[in-house]
Amino acid sequence: MITRRLLALAATSVLAALLAGASQGGGGTPGAPTAGDPYFPQSGDGGYHVVHYGLTLGYTPGTRNLTGTAQLTSTAAQDLSSFDLDLSGLTVSSVLVDGRPAAVRRDGVKLQITPAQTLPDGATFHTTVVYAGVPENVTDPDGSADGWIAQPDGSVFVAGEPQGAMTWFPTNGHPIDKSTYDISVTVPNGWTAVANGRLRFQCSIGGRTTFAWRESQPMAAYLATASIGRFQVSQYWTAGGLPVYTAVDPAEAAAAAPVLAQLPDVISWETTLFGRYPFDAAGAIVAHAPKIGYALETQTRPVYASAPDIDTLVHETAHQWYGDSVSLNRWKDIWLNEGFATYTEWLWDAQHGGPSTKQRFARDYALPATNELWSFPAGDPGSAAHLFATPPYERGAMVLQKLRETVGDPIFFLILRTWADDHRYGHGDTAQFVQLSAKLSGQNLDAMFATWLYGQGKPAQP
Template sequence: MITRRLLALAATPVLAVLLAGASQGDGGTPGAAGAGDPYFPQSGDGGYHVVHYGLTLAYTPATRLLEGSAQLTSTATQDLSSFDLDLSGLTVSAVTVDGKPAAVRRTGVKLQVTPADWLPKGRTFHTTVEYRGVPVSITDPDNAADGWIAQPDGSVFVAGEPQGAMTWFPSNNHPLDKSAYDITVTVPDGWTAVGNGRLLSQRSSGGRSTFSWHQARPMAAYLATAAIGRFQVAQTWTAAGLPVYNAVDPREAKAAAPVLAQLPDVIAWESSLFGAYPFDAAGAIVEHVPTVDYALETQSRPIYNVAPDIDTLVHETAHQWFGDSVSLESWRDIWLNEGFATYTEWLWDADHGGPGTAQRFAQYAALPAGDDVWAFPPGDPGDGAHLFATPPYARGAMVLEQLRRAVGDPVFFGILKSWAAEHRYGHGDTAGFVALCETRSGKDLDGLFATWLYGQGKPAQPGAPAPGGATPTVRHHA
């Protein structure tokens, strides 16, 4: 996106709700109220893995009321007496586990669920949460809105990085937990609800239209979307037969058309660099929300606040490999998403008449020591408030340019393909990437990564400016 953030999980009064018929389990221990992320210790939950989310939603733009039923199919990863879900606001009316009412206790954004019977390790169980209310977006420390963002006309921009998923559905809200999704949204006729993956069906009855979307490949909760608007919709296919579904706000249609027309070429070009496109659908959601200053790589179908330029399209499409298919184990490693996507922009520009990657590197290297690009190491932003500042993007791309120089093009591009292939639909971390680079190159790269990824401040001699090169504009996308 254009700026990024984290949710500060503020303490709120404890709300306890005991649903009739529930009782404390006789065995197991509670799952951890957090996935253990050093930047976001309260993000996500322990003790179980969500295999599949079935979200059935009804939204009324005139009142902004959201009515939801979330059905989670999960596997216990320990003997489990209770477990937590992340949910911000919204009123929970009922929770069941395997069809039996469960006890529920709310503390801040944590929904602690105690099933009637404890769950042994390895057990598959089904949780249903019925809820409703007017969703409220989260404001992160950098003052960016996150999650379910309703507009004055009732349309909705849904972008959840890093913590916004919990504003519209109960989830295990950390990238470590990836799941398949079915998202069904009912809206008034004339409105369109766009989700991830393939559109399975669209039907209308009684003045309401229902859209059913299916994302078969594992997806982190922050990448889920249910954008709602009065879109112009175009459905096409790439030359390889990949379905492309674009939904565009009419106010952005003219500006978006020439850029979206290049999406099939961008996918083909990136596939040649990184390996086969990882999902079974593609497309874009283009909103008219200039007050939101970012785009997000919502899986298979990025969402843009306004008509994107070509670099933004290239960036968000690159995330389908780096961030969506290969996801982070820890938010600290955000450069593996943003540095890679930014470097893909550099590669695209170099291949399409723009400056070469060496020139882009040199332009950044020429910036003074006090510039934001040197503010902190891209490999360790320090906390969630700095995840989406300049270093993980621009200096993260510089790390890759230095790596390319050190190992040569054949090895470098082999590393990118191997990283995407070996971690496809899973996770990766910086240590694993460094190990891959050293294995594939046969070189000791500790000095390179120590300087460019973890070094404080501007390196002593980062390179000379390219002749005639203009100072680059730092672009912050999701």
């Protein structure tokens, strides 16, 4: 994300053991109503893993009414007597678990579901939630809008980081739980609904058109989108055989065109640095939402509130490796997403006529100790309100520049590629990245990371 910016069953089992305790008897125990992240203590459930979401949606721009049926295929990580889904605002009319009605209770944004019988540890189960209403975005701790954001013209900007997925579908809403997705959206003719992955089909009947999308690689819920508009659509294949689908609001088309034309080159260039592109589709969604003021790396198809510049395109594309394919265990480690994507901007500019990465570092270091850059460490934002402030981005990039200077270019770029490859479609945390860097470099890097990643204030020496 810019300007404000595994799940394997084993990982879920660890959460369940920590947060819910071991299975107790034939009656089972409730799943922990949280993934245990202190920044967002209400997000997620520790007792199960959602393998796949099937979302069937209908939207009417004139009334802003959304209808939805969510079909979740999940795996229990304990003997599960009940479990939670995150859902904000929308009205639920029915819930089935394995085809049988389940008891449901609302507690704020938690949808507490008790199936007719206990779900055994390791069992696959199917949950169907039917819901409807007028979605409302949530306000994040930093004051920004997040989730399903309707625009005055009826279009919808859908960007869910960090907690907005629950505004439009019921979800196990923490990045620790990654799933595959089928997203089908029906809208009036003349409107286009764009989601993640590949477009499976598009068909019109009775004055409405359905767009069916499939994301076949695991995805954190906040990276899902179903943005809607009267878009100008372009579809093509890159020279490497990657299908690209872009959807652009006509008001942004002229400004966006020269930048989006560079997307194949950006993907190819980043592939030379980070290894093969992680997904089977690419593209962009460019809305005309001037009051939003940010972009998000929605998986395979970043969404931009307005026409992006080239640095923003480079940034969000880099997230396909760092943030989307390799996701966070905890929000505290956001620098692993934003510092990496920001440093990719530095690399692009250095190779395309701009300042070198060393010059970018020096320019940042020259900022006074009172500057926001030094307000908190990149590796420890301290609260959810600081996730998208300057330090995880710029200080995060500075950490990578110091790592590069310490270990040398060959090892540095090997670290980046190995990190993306070893954790592909999974998760990683800062401790693992530090360990990998030390292993591949053969150096003790503790002092460097202590100073530049975790040091308070402006370091004494550049």
